[in-house]
Amino acid sequence: MTVQLNPYLHFDTSARAALEFYQSVLGGDLQIMTFGDMGSPGPVPPPEGVMHGQLQTADGFVLMASDGDPERPTEAGGQVSVSISGDESAKIEGWFSALAEGGVVDVPFEKQMWGDHFGQVTDRFGIRWLLNAAG
16 A cells, blocks of 8 residues: 545444444445544543544445544534545655645644554645554
């Protein structure tokens, strides 16, 4: 893998149910990591909430999703992000910086608990971008 562009869906609390439904429709391998898996004691976000879910199908589709913070409900129109992931760290970090110009950095691009570099930015047009560089 070099670089991929993927849809990322955001839910208040139903990411698991949605991903399981999409898997029943599209088939594929579903991986779900909960907030509890990453050490969240709860109650917000709840340990059983989906921190990151990924459905990868035999047709090459990759669909990602997560639950949000129940105390900050997802706003209408805010359920979708654009996710770029890959192993070209310098390129991905450059895109993060460029997208941040005139926008808002929601999560700085830095090493995360799962070992990758990750950042989230809302660009000047209100589109949320999730950028993840492996390793």
